[in-house]
Amino acid sequence: MEIHAYEKLWLALALVLIVGFIGTITYGAAGAGIDMIDDKGGTVDPATLDQHPKFGDPGIERNGENSYDVYVVARQFVFEPGTTEPLRVPAGSTVTFHVTAADVIHGFEVVGTNANTMAIPGQVAEFTVEFGEPGEYGMLCNEYCGSGHHVMEGKIVVMEQEEFDSWYDQQQAQGEAEN
Amino acid sequence: MATASGGGGEFVDKFPDEAAIIKASFLIAFVSLGIGAFFGLVQALHRTNVLRVIDSADYYTMLTGHGVLLAIVFTIFFLCGVFHWAVARSLDRPAESALFSWAWVGLMTTGAVLATIAILGGFVPNLGMSADVLFTFYAPLQAHPIFYIGLAMFIVGTWLSGADWFLSYRAWRKDHPDERIPLQTFMVLTTMIMWYISTLGVAVSVVFFLIPWSLGLIESVNPLLTRTLFWYFGHPIVYFWLMPAYLLWYTVLPKLAGGRLFSDPLARVVFLLFLLLSTPVGIHHQYLDPGIAEGFKFIAMTNTMFLLLPSLLTAFTVVASVEHGARQRGGEGYLRWLGALPWRDPAFTGMALAGAMFAAGGFSGMINAGMNINYLIHNTLWVPGHFHLTVGTAVALTMMAGSYWLVPQVTGTKLYSRPIGLLQVIMWFVGMVFMSNAMHRAGLAGIPRRTAEPQYQNFEFLTPIGSIFELRVQIALGGTLLFLSVVLFLFNILLTSLGEESDRPVDSYLPEPLSGPEGSPRILDNLAMWTGIAAVLVVLAYTLPLAGIIQNGGGLFGGGLPVPATVSAGFDLVMTTVTSAFNTLWGVVA
Amino acid sequence: MAVDSTAEGAASSAARTSTDGGVPANADSQGDSGQADPPVDSIVGTADDGIVRELGHDDFDPVGTLVIVLIYMAILIGMWVFMYFVEFLGRGLTVVG
Numbered sequence: 001m002e003i004h005a006y007e008k009l010w011l012a013l014a015l016v017l018i019v020g021f022i023g024t025i026t027y028g029a030a031g032a033g034i035d036m037i038d039d040k041g042g043t044v045d046p047a048t049l050d051q052h053p054k055f056g057d058p059g060i061e062r063n064g065e066n067s068y069d070v071y072v073v074a075r076q077f078v079f080e081p082g083t084t085e086p087l088r089v090p091a092g093s094t095v096t097f098h099v100t101a102a103d104v105i106h107g108f109e110v111v112g113t114n115a116n117t118m119a120i121p122g123q124v125a126e127f128t129v130e131f132g133e134p135g136e137y138g139m140l141c142n143e144y145c146g147s148g149h150h151v152m153e154g155k156i157v158v159m160e161q162e163e164f165d166s167w168y169d170q171q172q173a174q175g176e177a178e179n
Numbered sequence: 180m181a182t183a184s185g186g187g188g189e190f191v192d193k194f195p196d197e198a199a200i201i202k203a204s205f206l207i208a209f210v211s212l213g214i215g216a217f218f219g220l221v222q223a224l225h226r227t228n229v230l231r232v233i234d235s236a237d238y239y240t241m242l243t244g245h246g247v248l249l250a251i252v253f254t255i256f257f258l259c260g261v262f263h264w265a266v267a268r269s270l271d272r273p274a275e276s277a278l279f280s281w282a283w284v285g286l287m288t289t290g291a292v293l294a295t296i297a298i299l300g301g302f303v304p305n306l307g308m309s310a311d312v313l314f315t316f317y318a319p320l321q322a323h324p325i326f327y328i329g330l331a332m333f334i335v336g337t338w339l340s341g342a343d344w345f346l347s348y349r350a351w352r353k354d355h356p357d358e359r360i361p362l363q364t365f366m367v368l369t370t371m372i373m374w375y376i377s378t379l380g381v382a383v384s385v386v387f388f389l390i391p392w393s394l395g396l397i398e399s400v401n402p403l404l405t406r407t408l409f410w411y412f413g414h415p416i417v418y419f420w421l422m423p424a425y426l427l428w429y430t431v432l433p434k435l436a437g438g439r440l441f442s443d444p445l446a447r448v449v450f451l452l453f454l455l456l457s458t459p460v461g462i463h464h465q466y467l468d469p470g471i472a473e474g475f476k477f478i479a480m481t482n483t484m485f486l487l488l489p490s491l492l493t494a495f496t497v498v499a500s501v502e503h504g505a506r507q508r509g510g511e512g513y514l515r516w517l518g519a520l521p522w523r524d525p526a527f528t529g530m531a532l533a534g535a536m537f538a539a540g541g542f543s544g545m546i547n548a549g550m551n552i553n554y555l556i557h558n559t560l561w562v563p564g565h566f567h568l569t570v571g572t573a574v575a576l577t578m579m580a581g582s583y584w585l586v587p588q589v590t591g592t593k594l595y596s597r598p599i600g601l602l603q604v605i606m607w608f609v610g611m612v613f614m615s616n617a618m619h620r621a622g623l624a625g626i627p628r629r630t631a632e633p634q635y636q637n638f639e640f641l642t643p644i645g646s647i648f649e650l651r652v653q654i655a656l657g658g659t660l661l662f663l664s665v666v667l668f669l670f671n672i673l674l675t676s677l678g679e680e681s682d683r684p685v686d687s688y689l690p691e692p693l694s695g696p697e698g699s700p701r702i703l704d705n706l707a708m709w710t711g712i713a714a715v716l717v718v719l720a721y722t723l724p725l726a727g728i729i730q731n732g733g734g735l736f737g738g739g740l741p742v743p744a745t746v747s748a749g750f751d752l753v754m755t756t757v758t759s760a761f762n763t764l765w766g767v768v769a
Numbered sequence: 770m771a772v773d774s775t776a777e778g779a780a781s782s783a784a785r786t787s788t789d790g791g792v793p794a795n796a797d798s799q800g801d802s803g804q805a806d807p808p809v810d811s812i813v814g815t816a817d818d819g820i821v822r823e824l825g826h827d828d829f830d831p832v833g834t835l836v837i838v839l840i841y842m843a844i845l846i847g848m849w850v851f852m853y854f855v856e857f858l859g860r861g862l863t864v865v866g
Contacts, residue, residue: 001444001698001699001700002444002694002698003442003445004441004442004499004830004831006495006499006830006831006832006834006835007441007442007445007492007495007496007499007831009835010491010492010495010835010838011488011492013839013842014487014488014491014492015488017487017491017842017845017846018484018485018487018488020846020849021484021487021545021549021849022480022481022484024549024849024853025480025549025550025551025552028550028551028552028853028857028858029477029550029551032858033865033866034551034554034863034864034865035473035864035865035866036466036467036473036476036550036551036864037466037467037468037469037864038469038471038472038473038476039469039470039471039472039727039731041469042731043470043731043732043733045733096866099469103319104317104319104320104402105317105319105320105402105406107557107558107627109557109558109559109625109627110862111625111638111640112624112625112640112641112860113625113860113861113862113863114554114555114857114860114862114863114864115554115862115863115864116467116554116557116558117467117469118465118467118468118469120402120403120406120468120469120470121319121402121737122401122402122403122470122732122733122737123403123468123469123470123732124469125467125468125469126469127864127866128864128865128866129862129863129864129865130862130865131862132861136638137638137862138625138635138637138638138639139637140625140627140635141627142557142558142559142627142628142630143317143558143629144239144242144313144320144629144630145320146239146311146320147236147239147311148236149239149629149630149631150235150238150630150631150632150633151632153635153636153637153638154637155637155638434814434816434817435814435816436816437816437817437819437820441831494838494841495831495834495838498831498833498834498837498838499831499834502831502833502834503824503829503831504816505833506822506824506829507817507820507821507822507823507824508816508819508820508821509819509821509822510833512833513832513833513836514833514836514837516833517833520816521815521816521819524813524814524815524816525813526813526814527816538841541845542844542845542848542849545845545849546849546852549853551857552852552853552857554857554863554864555852555856555857555860583813584813584814587813593811593812594811594812594813597811597813600813623856683812684812685812685813685814686812686813686814686815686817686818687814688817690817693825693826693829694826
């Protein structure tokens with residue numbers, strides 16, 4: 001089978017390009033430390049989400065120095081927390097999100113950032129991000145989830161540490177009072 | 180070789196029954212194109228807030244119609260017409276049974292009509308019938324059962340169409356035991372084998388999960404499982420759209436440029452690579468899905484990147500074939516030869532512009548395929564920006580441009596107007612430049628896809644260059660130009676079909692390749708072997724992820740429900756059917 | 770003459786080959802009709818009427834194609850580097866675990 005010399009050259013360059021792409025992505029994963037959403041979040045029964053120890057009352061929990069877990073439930077057409085009240089996190093913290101869906105498939109996107117995942121009933125998307133300076137982020141549902149999909153949005157407020165601490169302690173006290 | 184030189188004149192004179200099938204397929208394709216494009220116009224104006232004639236809730240009904248009518252009905256009916264033409268012409272024999280051909284046209288049409296009725300039912304609130312589930316119909320969003328039933332009938336229809344072409348091939352093989360498979364037939368057969376393998380996923384999803392579930396026979400489904408089965412089929416369908424465009428680029432575009440195909444063997448290699456690699460990559464649509472381990476995503480990513488190879492090879496071979504035409508027409512220089520091409524011919528110009536757009540779409544596809552960089556653009560407007568360059572231009576514009584050359588062959592009438600045709604293809608190109616570049620940039624600003632009203636209360640989208648307003652204007656303007664382009668196209672084709680018969684409606688002669696198949700290894704034509712390898716690759720790529728999804732995601736039906744006995748018997752039935760279908764296919768191929 | 774792989778059987782191939790030497794191959798091959806019809810310009814697919822020289826397999830080096838695909842590859846690499854290292858890695862909030 002005869003292949004023109006120029007086409008052989010192109011074939012070789014194309015292979016180099018492909019290997020280069022795979023190399024860049026591998027660097028992103030191994031060198032820059034970007035982790036993929038995967039199966040580490042485990043599964044949850046969407047029918048009994050209300051009784052779940054974490055997703056039954058979703059929100060933020062401190063799990064160490066500067067380190068937090070956030071549980072988020074996506075349902076038609078709200079994020080809990082996020083929509084009716086903002087999701088609050090302290091500045092300079094490491095936050096692990098656990099996102100699931102109660103009814104249909106949703107998306108969870110922090111606008112203008114790389115924090116982006118699918119929310120699938122029965123599955124928990126677990127991922128960790130680092131928040132920097134105080135400020136605000138928008139969040140939205142980026143997977144069509146029904147006739148009100150376009151109103152499904154929310155807000156993340158990154159607060160100063162002291163401000164956050166007093167809000168958090170107040171939440172904890174309220175929670176204990178209710179129990 | 181010219182169909183005309185066979186002695187019987189044009190295709191329509193030589194193969195009147197086939198021409199009738201092709202005309203019927205094209206007719207349904209073009210009607211769907213008209214309706215789908217109209218929905219697209221309404222959406223482009225609605226989501227940019229330029230003109231709002233519908234409720235935002237109805238936007239999703241239209242979007243479902245737009246996706247299904249254009250990406251499934253238009254593309255697949257058109258490619259069935261092209262494949263029917265290509266097989267009859269390259270084997271130089273009619274189909275084995277015209278009745279059988281009408282059977283698949285009929286079944287596909289019935290399926291398409293049923294699904295469309297279910298979708299349009301969404302506009303009539305009291306009807307109790309809707310299918311606002313978009314093109315991907317992810318459960319647990321649920322459509323009316325006739326949507327899924329129509330879809331299943333449509334897919335079975337495409338299986339029968341493939342059988343039609345395999346039967347033609349088998350009959351031809353009896354008379355020509357030692358010849359190489361003619362290139363166009365080779366392309367059709369490899370594409371159809373890929374289609375058989377990949378549609379198994381959606382068939383299982385629809386027949387064994389979604390139809391029983393929508394009828395209330397089973398209570399729930401495993402959303403990640405049906406989603407994964409969709410994407411098992413959802414990426415190869417991309418190549419099912421693209422392969423007829425490649426067939427036209429390889430076998431017709433060189434002729435339209437005044438040249439000859441640069442290399443027949445490489446064209447075969449390219450189609451085989453698509454057969455092997457199209458299916459074991461579907462997980463790249465699920466990079467951000469929980470419940471699938473990172474390792475499987477990495478495997479899908481590497482397979483996807485190697486899938487660039489056949490497209491990059493195609494870029495070289497097709498451009499070289501076009502360059503050959505330009506040089507034969509007197510072109511000189513490194514790039515000046517481009518001026519010697521027949522730019523006034525809408526069939527040539529449309530396909531050339533479609534190819535140029537595909538080069539750009541190839542780039543945004545590389546970003547989509549790039550596993551971790553996918554975080555940047557996942558489910559943003561970037562993604563529809565990408566596929567309006569690929570299926571929306573590389574495929575759709577090639578099909579429209581190809582129609583200017585193909586339709587006269589099956590009607591026997593001359594194209595009504597070449598200048599209008601030329602204006603139409605250029606308008607499509609310009610409209611898509613506006614719309615698609617704005618969609619890509621909007622995606623980088625985080626604007627989501629599939630959303631009626633991306634105007635939120637809590638935040639504003641920011642774009643580093645230009646403004647969000649400017650992006651909206653570009654999308655609305657581009658969408659309007661694209662719709663007008665479709666109107667011109669349909670008008671031109673309608674008047675063509677009503678025109679007077681001509682002795683020479685079109686120049687249908689196809690020259691032979693510069694480098695023919697005779698020097699290439701015969702193993703390229705061993706379809707049974709390639710089918711086997713493709714099946715093995717699919718098994719390797721999908722067995723473990725599917726097992727994990729079923730095991731961890733609450734079983735086959737989600738929610739931890741026990742598997743009903745009737746359905747698990749049904750599952751055995753699938754396996755038997757699948758195995759016997761494969762054996763039959765194998766028998767025909769070998 | 771090479772076997773015609775895009776096309777049909779040997780019989781028509783032979784018929785065609787006989788006229789293949791001519792330059793505007795296809796105008797002749799269409800028989801007597803073509804001439805009297807309206808200008809060829811109204812017919813799609815007539816680019817081969819404008820052929821001024823036949824280039825065989827050995828007379829043709831696709832140097833223009835090489836130039837185009839190399840330019841394309843340079844654009845691809847440049848855009849990839851920009852998208853990956855500036856747009857993507859340069860953003861706040863990236864999934865690190």
